[in-house]
Amino acid sequence: METATLNTELQINSQRLWDSLMSLAEIGATPKGGVCRLALTDLDKQGRDLFVQWAEQAGCTVRVDQIGNIFARRDGLDNSLPPVMTGSHIDTQPTGGKFDGNYGVLAGLEVIRRLNDDNIQTQAPLEVVVWTNEEGSRFVPVMMGSGVFAGAFGLEETLTQTDTEGKSVGDELARIGYAGETPSAHFPVKAYFEAHIEQGPVLEAAETVIGVVTGALGQRWYDVVVTGMEAHAGPTPMELRHDALLAASRLIQGINQIALDHAPHARSTVGWIDSYPNSRNVIPGTVKFSVDLRAASDDVLNAMDAAVQALCADLKGEGRVDVAIKQVVYFPPQPFHQEQVDAVRQASQALGLSHLDIVSGAGHDAVYMARVTPTAMIFVPCKDGISHNEIEDAKQEHLQAGCNVLLQAMLQQAGVAAR
Amino acid sequence: METATLNTELQINSQRLWDSLMSLAEIGATPKGGVCRLALTDLDKQGRDLFVQWAEQAGCTVRVDQIGNIFARRDGLDNSLPPVMTGSHIDTQPTGGKFDGNYGVLAGLEVIRRLNDDNIQTQAPLEVVVWTNEEGSRFVPVMMGSGVFAGAFGLEETLTQTDTEGKSVGDELARIGYAGETPSAHFPVKAYFEAHIEQGPVLEAAETVIGVVTGALGQRWYDVVVTGMEAHAGPTPMELRHDALLAASRLIQGINQIALDHAPHARSTVGWIDSYPNSRNVIPGTVKFSVDLRAASDDVLNAMDAAVQALCADLKGEGRVDVAIKQVVYFPPQPFHQEQVDAVRQASQALGLSHLDIVSGAGHDAVYMARVTPTAMIFVPCKDGISHNEIEDAKQEHLQAGCNVLLQAMLQQAGVAAR
Numbered sequence: 001m002e003t004a005t006l007n008t009e010l011q012i013n014s015q016r017l018w019d020s021l022m023s024l025a026e027i028g029a030t031p032k033g034g035v036c037r038l039a040l041t042d043l044d045k046q047g048r049d050l051f052v053q054w055a056e057q058a059g060c061t062v063r064v065d066q067i068g069n070i071f072a073r074r075d076g077l078d079n080s081l082p083p084v085m086t087g088s089h090i091d092t093q094p095t096g097g098k099f100d101g102n103y104g105v106l107a108g109l110e111v112i113r114r115l116n117d118d119n120i121q122t123q124a125p126l127e128v129v130v131w132t133n134e135e136g137s138r139f140v141p142v143m144m145g146s147g148v149f150a151g152a153f154g155l156e157e158t159l160t161q162t163d164t165e166g167k168s169v170g171d172e173l174a175r176i177g178y179a180g181e182t183p184s185a186h187f188p189v190k191a192y193f194e195a196h197i198e199q200g201p202v203l204e205a206a207e208t209v210i211g212v213v214t215g216a217l218g219q220r221w222y223d224v225v226v227t228g229m230e231a232h233a234g235p236t237p238m239e240l241r242h243d244a245l246l247a248a249s250r251l252i253q254g255i256n257q258i259a260l261d262h263a264p265h266a267r268s269t270v271g272w273i274d275s276y277p278n279s280r281n282v283i284p285g286t287v288k289f290s291v292d293l294r295a296a297s298d299d300v301l302n303a304m305d306a307a308v309q310a311l312c313a314d315l316k317g318e319g320r321v322d323v324a325i326k327q328v329v330y331f332p333p334q335p336f337h338q339e340q341v342d343a344v345r346q347a348s349q350a351l352g353l354s355h356l357d358i359v360s361g362a363g364h365d366a367v368y369m370a371r372v373t374p375t376a377m378i379f380v381p382c383k384d385g386i387s388h389n390e391i392e393d394a395k396q397e398h399l400q401a402g403c404n405v406l407l408q409a410m411l412q413q414a415g416v417a418a419r
Numbered sequence: 420m421e422t423a424t425l426n427t428e429l430q431i432n433s434q435r436l437w438d439s440l441m442s443l444a445e446i447g448a449t450p451k452g453g454v455c456r457l458a459l460t461d462l463d464k465q466g467r468d469l470f471v472q473w474a475e476q477a478g479c480t481v482r483v484d485q486i487g488n489i490f491a492r493r494d495g496l497d498n499s500l501p502p503v504m505t506g507s508h509i510d511t512q513p514t515g516g517k518f519d520g521n522y523g524v525l526a527g528l529e530v531i532r533r534l535n536d537d538n539i540q541t542q543a544p545l546e547v548v549v550w551t552n553e554e555g556s557r558f559v560p561v562m563m564g565s566g567v568f569a570g571a572f573g574l575e576e577t578l579t580q581t582d583t584e585g586k587s588v589g590d591e592l593a594r595i596g597y598a599g600e601t602p603s604a605h606f607p608v609k610a611y612f613e614a615h616i617e618q619g620p621v622l623e624a625a626e627t628v629i630g631v632v633t634g635a636l637g638q639r640w641y642d643v644v645v646t647g648m649e650a651h652a653g654p655t656p657m658e659l660r661h662d663a664l665l666a667a668s669r670l671i672q673g674i675n676q677i678a679l680d681h682a683p684h685a686r687s688t689v690g691w692i693d694s695y696p697n698s699r700n701v702i703p704g705t706v707k708f709s710v711d712l713r714a715a716s717d718d719v720l721n722a723m724d725a726a727v728q729a730l731c732a733d734l735k736g737e738g739r740v741d742v743a744i745k746q747v748v749y750f751p752p753q754p755f756h757q758e759q760v761d762a763v764r765q766a767s768q769a770l771g772l773s774h775l776d777i778v779s780g781a782g783h784d785a786v787y788m789a790r791v792t793p794t795a796m797i798f799v800p801c802k803d804g805i806s807h808n809e810i811e812d813a814k815q816e817h818l819q820a821g822c823n824v825l826l827q828a829m830l831q832q833a834g835v836a837a838r
Contacts, residue, residue, distance in 0.1 A: 200654025217653065221699065231804060233688035233711045234636065234780030235619025238678050240804070245689055246675050249668035256665050259657050269652035270664055271699045273692065280640065280690045280709040290699040292652045361653030385650060385659075 006350045006408050007416075010118070014400035017110040021399070024050060024090065024106065025098035034390025035098055039091035039133035039144075040068070040169065045176035047090045051105065051130055058112050060128070064180025066155055068132040068173045069145040071182070074112050076125040077417040082188035084122070084414040085373070086111065086406060087129030088196060088365060089145070093137050097392025099197045099382065099399070105130050107195040107403040111410055123415030124190055131365045132178075138163045146365035148184045150372045155184050189373040191340050191413040194366040195402045196377060197394050201385030202358055209401045210348040210355035211379030214341055216367045217265060217294035217359055218301045218333030224251065224312065227322040230277055230285030245275050245284035247321040254311045255291055258304050265296040265359050266304060291325075296359050297333050334367045340376035340413070347408035353401050376409070378402050425769045425827050426835075429537070433819035436529040440818070443469060443509065443525065444517035453809025454517055458510035458552035458563075459487070459588065464595035466509045470524065470549055477531050479547070483599025485574055487551035487592045488564040490601070493531050495544040496836040501607035503541070503833040504792070505530065505825060506548030507615060507784060508564070512556050516811025518616045518801065518818070524549050526614040526822040530829055542834030543609055550784045551597075557582045565784035567603045569791045574603050608792040610759050610832040613785040614821045615796060616813050620804030621777055628820045629767040629774035630798030633760055635786045636684060636713035636778055637720045637752030643670065643731065646741040649696055649704030664694050664703035666740040673730045674710055677723050684715040684778050685723060710744075715778050716752050753786045759795035759832070766827035772820050795828070797821050 027046045028037035037043040048070060052062050055072035062072050073083065088104025108128035115122070131149075136142030139161045147153045159170035173179040198204075203211050228242030252270045259268035272290040291308060295301040309325065316323040348355035358379055360367070366377045380402035383393035446465045447456035456462040467489060471481050474491035481491050492502065507523025527547035534541070550568075555561030558580045566572045578589035592598040617623075622630050647661035671689045678687035691709040710727060714720040728744065735742040767774035777798055779786070785796045799821035802812035 198654060199651055200656070201650070201659045202654075202656060205659060219653075231620070232618055232781060232806065233686065233690055234638075234713060234782070235617060235621075236686070236780065236804060237619070237621060238675075238682070238686060240620045240624060243675075243688075245692065246671060249671040252665060252668040253672065256657075256662075263657070267652065267655070267657060269662075269700065269702055271652055271701050271703060272697050273664065273694050275692050278691050281688065281711050282690050283688055284690060292700050294653060361655065362651060363653070385655060388651070 006347065006412065008350050008408070010114070010407065012110050012114045012400065012403045012407055014396060016113065017106060017399060017403055018396050020054070020106045020109065021098055021102060024102055028092065030095070030390055032390040034392065035092045035096050036094050037090065037092045037096070038094065038138040039135065040138065040172035040176060042176065044091055045178070048130065048178060051090065054109055055128065058109065058116055060112065063182045064178055065182040066180055066184040067145050067148040067158060068178040068180065069149060069184070070130040072128045074126045076122045076414065078123055079125055081124035082190040083125040083127040084190045084410050085127040085129055086193045086195070086410060087131065088194050089131045089134035091133055091135050093135050093388045095388070095390050097387055097390060099392055099394045100199065100387045101134055103197060103394070103399060104195045107406050110403050111407045114407060121417040122411065123417050126410060126414060134365055139169050143363055143365055143368055146368040149186050150368040151186065152368055152371070186372040192366065192369040192373045192375045193340065193406055193409055194364060194377045195406045196364060196379060197382035197387060198379040198385065199362055199382060199387040203379060203381040204385060206356060208354045208356050209380065209398055210353045210405055211358035212341060212345045212348060212355050213336060213360050213377035213379055214357050215296060215333065215335035215359055216363065217267065217296055217361050218298060219329060219331040220293045220301055220305055220327055221329035222291040222308070223326050223328055224289050224291060225324045226251070226287045228285055228320070231283045233281040233283055236283060241283055242320055243283050244287040244321055247315055248273070248287040248289060251311060251315060255308060258307045262295060262300050262304055266300055267294040267361060268292065268304070294361055295333065301333065331363065334370050336370055336376045337374040340374050343409040343412045344376050344378050344405060347405045347412065350408065351404055353405065378405050425766065425831065427769050427827070429533070429826065431529050431533045431819065431822045431826055433815060435532065436525060436818060436822055437815050439473070439525045439528065440517060440521060443521055447511065449514070449809055451809040453811065454511045454515050455513050456509065456511045456515070457513065457557040458554065459557065459591035459595055461595065463510055464597070467549065467597060470509065473528055474547065477528065477535055479531065482601045483597055484601040485599055485603040486564050486567040486577060487597040487599065488568060488603070489549040491547045493545045495541045495833060497542055498544055500543035501609040502544040502546040503609045503829050504546040504548055505612045505614070505829060506550065507613050508550045508553035510552055510554050512554050512807045514807070514809050516806055516808060518811055518813045519618065519806045520553055522616060522818060523614045526825050529822050530826045533826060540836040541830065542836055545829060545833060553784055558588050562782055562784055562787055565787040568605050569787040570605065571787055571790070605791045611785065611788045611792045611794045612759065612825055612828055613783060613796045614825045615783060615798055616801035616806060617798040617804065618781055618801060618806040622798060622800040623804060625775060627773045627775050628799065628817055629772050629824055630777035631760060631764045631767060631774050632755060632779050632796035632798055633776050634715060634752065634754035634778055635782065636686065636715055636780050637717060638748060638750040639712045639720055639724055639746055640748035641710040641727070642745050642747055643708050643710060644743045645670070645706045647704055647739070650702045652700040652702055655702060660702055661740055662702050663706040663740055666734055667692070667706040667708055670730060670734060674727060677726045681714060681719050681723055685719055686713040686780060687711065687723070713780055714752065720752065750782065753789050755789055755795045756793040759793050762828040762831045763795050763797050763824060766824045766831065769827065770823055772824065797824050
């Protein structure tokens with residue numbers, strides 16, 4: 001297969017991309033400017049139908065697999081070659097925005113439309129995928145469609161997952177007409193790219209347009225329970241207290257320091273706390289809180305785990321309170337693939353776009369895809385780093401830039417057929 | 420008036436005191452061994468009726484004032500002298516115990532019964548008082564009856580206070596037959612003593628039987644609001660966070676240190692905390708918490724206030740989060756009276772009881788009484804310092820000791836008539 005020299009004259013149609021985003025965002029639009037389009041609802045069906053209609057109008061062949069993932073294929077010169085794939089998801093959080101997921105899908109569609117404009121043929125076929133239920137708001141687990149594709153979850157078990165009303169994934173797929181017949185198993189893919197808003201503040205703070213995503217952080221989540229003794233705030237002298245909230249606040253400080261000690265990519269968060277009996281003049285007797293540790297490698301994640309465990313053991317060892325810690329979630333760190341990450345970086349460079357290497361702190365369909373396919377991601381800034389919120393926003397010029405990088409990276413991997 | 424030499428041969432009837440406590444505890448008894456007898460309920464009426472019956476059987480004259488306080492009077496040799504008074508309350512918390520309040524009332528009754536046994540006459544009359552609604556569980560404010568007596572609250576306004584069902588203090592007093600006609604205003608009282616379980620761990624830890632209470636701590640309560648910015652835990656690097664819970668945990672540490680810096684009597688407690696949005700993988704955006712500062716003098720309390728304000732201002736000054744602090748409660752420190760405190764200490768000494776000076780961290784009816792009457796309190800240990808709990812417990816020998824101190828202190832103040 002011949003490798004094309006990057007033709008940076010070829011630019012995507014920014015307005016068409018934007019207009020498509022705005023059209024899709026009308027389906028499930030909320031009064032506050034966001035989108036509520038939960039997985040496998042009637043609105044999800046409408047969004048899927050619109051994508052399929054657009055893909056077919058762009059000359060693609062569409063197939064749907066057994067977990068409802070939609071693959072829109074544009075033939076290459078040699079259809080025996082594994083396709084170069086891109087995509088994301090179009091389901092949203094209940095108070096979601098217009099760009100999370102939708103951008104990755106419609107950027108892929110725009111790549112195909114733009115190639116069509118100039119009748120550019122690729123060596124390998126291209127595919128744009130819409131993964132089922134990335135958000136996990138209605139059905140768990142999150143990243144369901146890509147997880148089944150990558151073999152992280154079994155199909156049969158996943159189809160039986162139910163929402164809070166008891167409706168199953170399988171029944172809802174059938175109801176909206178997206179229980180496809182293509183087996184939900186991964187097939188050879190040359191490369192997978194996913195364009196996404198950053199959902200964080202790094203690019204905006206650095207005034208940089210493109211995040212070259214080198215991988216995704218691993219995660220360890222914990223439940224911590226600090227047990228002291230509740231007592232009246234008035235009659236109990238300081239030295240006779242067993243104050244669970246005071247102890248927890250020391251742990252919160254220490255857990256924060258552990259992430260600072262493992263800069264730059266380490267993160268630690270205490271997002272949830274519950275104090276009992278939570279009364280103004282009673283010394284707290286029991287405090288429960290969550291810990292979320294993230295790091296780019298298992299070495300760092302393990303070191304952070306050891307530090308948190310030691311922190312809890314030391315506090316317990318002082319004898320003032322009891323401390324119990326239990327790990328409840330583990331996602332391994334997922335590095336992306338050198339050749340595909342390089343393709344994103346080189347495309348940004350060739351296009352003269354400011355860019356920096358970045359690690360994804362959040363999960364994405366690309367994280368499961370990376371288990372079975374050479375994968376990279378392209379991040380673009382979003383306003384104030386905010387997503388999963390109706391005020392989620394992104395600039396048209398940034399979305400355009402990310403789509404241009406996607407176009408170049410896909411062409412570089414697929415090869416352009418000689419004309 | 421002649422002052423009696425202490426006759427430590429005279430000892431109260433420990434079993435009678437204990438049996439009375441157990442009988443009263445049957446009214447509103449809970450399955451877990453506690454008592455639920457909320458102010459001005461049918462059960463409160465039953466408890467009051469039992470006390471009145473016992474007081475009349477002991478030869479007392481009973482009168483009820485307009486806020487429902489019950490005064491049981493045993494005449495002295497000279498009834499023109501102001502009485503020596505003792506008492507407490509018999510209303511309980513919803514999950515209250517057998518001793519909080521009830522002990523102070525029934526210890527007073529036992530003093531009278533014991534004097535009756537030997538036909539001992541005092542120079543000044545004695546009175547045992549049952550104050551209305553000390554706990555404040557059903558109606559606010561707490562320490563209602565003694566507060567009205569001391570002029571801290573107006574009668575009319577207090578009678579219109581309602582419970583959560585909209586029933587007023589005045590209507591409920593009338594309904595249970597305790598809307599008395601005696602004016603609710605303080606009259607000359609020679610001395611007021613109140614025996615009470617400590618509700619704290621100090622006496623038990625010191626293996627000491629009697630707490631000679633020298634006064635009550637002043638209190639300042641605050642609401643604090645820390646405002647940062649909620650953000651996804653995954654994509655947001657440590658250095659770009661505005662973590663309200665992390666900031667609050669620093670304040671909690673600092674507020675604790677402020678009490679340690681003002682030992683021995685200073686106390687600080689963060690008893691209540693609320694974190695928003697309280698989700699495992701979201702950096703907390705807003706944290707609200709309470710602060711309860713206590714100290715034995717206004718000088719110390721003011722210094723602690725300044726330190727807390729400075730702590731908040733410093734954190735705000737760092738620019739990472741906003742901090743707002745508002746004082747919501749102030750009770751001045753209330754020293755008790757030298758002569759009456761000495762009477763308690765001397766009685767303990769004469770009776771050969773281990774004793775130590777102690778400051779009450781909690782509010783008591785005695786705190787309001789001290790505004791208008793020479794006052795002291797007698798503390799006895801309670802198990803593990805626990806009260807306001809159905810497992811509240813105290814030893815018969817400690818209750819006996821406290822009652823003997825009360826007897827001696829009252830006789831010392833009232834004077835024993837020559838026989």
